[in-house]
Amino acid sequence: MMQPDAKTQLEIYRRMSLLVTNDERSRQVIKAGRLVMPYYSYRGQEVIPATLMTLLNDDDYLCTIYRGIHDMLAKGMPLKKLWAEIAGRVDGTCKGKGGPMHLTYPSRGIMVTTGIVGSTMPIANGLAWGAQLEGKGQVSIATFGDGASNIGAFHESLNMAAVWKLPVVFVCQNNLYGEHTRYERSTSAARIADRGIAYDMPGVRVDGNDPFAMYAAAKEAVDRARRGGGPTLLECMTYRFHGHVFGDADAYMDKAEKQAAIQADPFPRYRADLIARNIATEAELDAIDAKFAAEIDEAVEFALKSPFPEQNELITDVYGELA
Amino acid sequence: MSEGAGTIGKEAKLEKNNVIQAVNRALTDAMEADDRVLILGEDVADPEEGGIAGITKGLSTRFGERRVRSTPISEQAIVGAAIGASLIGWKPVAEIMLMNFTTVAMDMIVNHAAKLRYMSGGQTNVPIVIRTMTGSGFSSGGQHSDYFEAWFAHTAGMKVVAPSNPADAYGMMREAIDDPDPVLFIENLPSYWVQGPAAEKGHRVPIGKANVSMAGTDVTIVSYSRVLNEVLAAQAMMAEAGVSAEIVDLRTIAPWDQQAVLKSVRKTGRCLVVHEAVKPFGVGAEIAAVVQKELFGLLKAPVERLGAPLASVPFSRPLEEAFAPRAQEIARTAILMVKGG
Numbered sequence: 066m067m068q069p070d071a072k073t074q075l076e077i078y079r080r081m082s083l084l085v086t087n088d089e090r091s092r093q094v095i096k097a098g099r100l101v102m103p104y105y106s107y108r109g110q111e112v113i114p115a116t117l118m119t120l121l122n123d124d125d126y127l128c129t130i131y132r133g134i135h136d137m138l139a140k141g142m143p144l145k146k147l148w149a150e151i152a153g154r155v156d157g158t159c160k161g162k163g164g165p166m167h168l169t170y171p172s173r174g175i176m177v178t179t180g181i182v183g184s185t186m187p188i189a190n191g192l193a194w195g196a197q198l199e200g201k202g203q204v205s206i207a208t209f210g211d212g213a214s215n216i217g218a219f220h221e222s223l224n225m226a227a228v229w230k231l232p233v234v235f236v237c238q239n240n241l242y243g244e245h246t247r248y249e250r251s252t253s254a255a256r257i258a259d260r261g262i263a264y265d266m267p268g269v270r271v272d273g274n275d276p277f278a279m280y281a282a283a284k285e286a287v288d289r290a291r292r293g294g295g296p297t298l299l300e301c302m303t304y305r306f307h308g309h310v311f312g313d314a315d316a317y318m319d320k321a322e323k324q325a326a327i328q329a330d331p332f333p334r335y336r337a338d339l340i341a342r343n344i345a346t347e348a349e350l351d352a353i354d355a356k357f358a359a360e361i362d363e364a365v366e367f368a369l370k371s372p373f374p375e376q377n378e379l380i381t382d383v384y385g386e387l388a
Numbered sequence: 389m390s391e392g393a394g395t396i397g398k399e400a401k402l403e404k405n406n407v408i409q410a411v412n413r414a415l416t417d418a419m420e421a422d423d424r425v426l427i428l429g430e431d432v433a434d435p436e437e438g439g440i441a442g443i444t445k446g447l448s449t450r451f452g453e454r455r456v457r458s459t460p461i462s463e464q465a466i467v468g469a470a471i472g473a474s475l476i477g478w479k480p481v482a483e484i485m486l487m488n489f490t491t492v493a494m495d496m497i498v499n500h501a502a503k504l505r506y507m508s509g510g511q512t513n514v515p516i517v518i519r520t521m522t523g524s525g526f527s528s529g530g531q532h533s534d535y536f537e538a539w540f541a542h543t544a545g546m547k548v549v550a551p552s553n554p555a556d557a558y559g560m561m562r563e564a565i566d567d568p569d570p571v572l573f574i575e576n577l578p579s580y581w582v583q584g585p586a587a588e589k590g591h592r593v594p595i596g597k598a599n600v601s602m603a604g605t606d607v608t609i610v611s612y613s614r615v616l617n618e619v620l621a622a623q624a625m626m627a628e629a630g631v632s633a634e635i636v637d638l639r640t641i642a643p644w645d646q647q648a649v650l651k652s653v654r655k656t657g658r659c660l661v662v663h664e665a666v667k668p669f670g671v672g673a674e675i676a677a678v679v680q681k682e683l684f685g686l687l688k689a690p691v692e693r694l695g696a697p698l699a700s701v702p703f704s705r706p707l708e709e710a711f712a713p714r715a716q717e718i719a720r721t722a723i724l725m726v727k728g729g
Contacts, residue, residue, distance in 0.1 A: 159509035169508035187465050191472015221462035382510040385568035
């Protein structure tokens, strides 16, 4: 198995720390009534983007979903721009017009965030087609949940990507729930990865909570795309620590299973592992955590002080100007 | 290369052509002028004969299958691929073979192509063209002939055009390809082979500009796409009855040329809107509302609309022939508006 080097291991930790802290702060801020927004917690799924995004460059493309703030932060979305956007403020990456489900940040390749299940994949293909024509070895990533593997766009997109040998990686974050419905009650295949076979594409299931396994699988898929070897379907097994949307009582989730998943939280496990293997000291990791906590606090205050957009923004950006 | 599409070397001056040839020439000239123009859709490459009507014939041979790609029958994937490529500077022209098939790609068109500019606060835009064909009169029945332009015109971020003749088809396709926003380009299948004056190479018809096809004094008839030709035929019947019609070819449905329509109605005092789409909640309703609001005191008659009845396009020939407004009905309605009942 291809193990990340020590520097990358630490980089993965940094991104996990950022994501974990950001999720905790998001829920606190909403709970305190300081911010009103629909929030789809990604807590529990951090390993996937924290590893995958270390393999990507700024000019590689990402299409992500409403439960995708972890993907964006790991791909380089600046905290202040993110927080101002989810607060609906003018300093947000989309001037507050996109919100938490529609963040965009092209300078880091964050091209589309969609609130429609399954819709990252057709567009990621187009970005991959453009990259293929450009010939510079860029890759395109579509992330989505397990539920999205049951929608037509998934099947259309995997087929087209395979026929056209596109440099795209389909990253399924299988957290075992599609909205409120458990995996087995909605999905015929025991493994989503097996659906790759139907499209003559490598389908790989990986423990998405294991940073090294995740890194190795993602590296193989990204490398394949980069060298013109075509698409990969990556099924990353994980677990969603919270309900579908913040505030939902998640009574439909198995309590014992959820408790066990939280007990096995990959973040403290990875942290202990890094210390045990002398990759970093506890103090060093504490410093990383503290740095992000401070940056996030600063971003929250920045966002809440940022003005709302002017009223004329209501009707701008509907159409462009002719060149 | 299809006949009349030749732009290689010194081309003999083309006097007449049909819409198939005009769109083919427009695509050829656009691809020649800008190597970021791409084409994708079902059957569009030459091994598949350049599409069911041969609109894209010759293009993959000339420009290569990297730029002209036949796709699986996967409308969401087609529009999605066009959107994605357009986000990074390519100019894809996606063919959705028939307008009814746009329904399969509605999420990509409405939730993504139309909205990404707005939702991104102007950071990204989607300069794609979606070519599609439709129209009753081809014995295709209920799922191959509908005009759904009102749906798209009702979607913020979309532009919708529907040329009525080959020269406009050429000029509007060239503009649509260079437009910074998604443009739905509606072609009429039954009138594909009707000849008309050929556009000069490089001819442009701005999006959002109507054309007065025929000047007149008594009544303004606003129309677009194939039924504009029914309106032109009706004009002759009206002339015999001593009624002079001014015919405004809207050409662009969204954003429609309010100024041109209001200018004409200000002159004639009467307005009739004619389209093939079903009448309730159609484009005619929007135009009627604006004309009545802006020119209420000047109108000599209520604004009238003609469109298909609220029905599916039928297969049986006599029923299909009765579906879209015909010249006689248009003439009768307009004459009644002028002369009274």
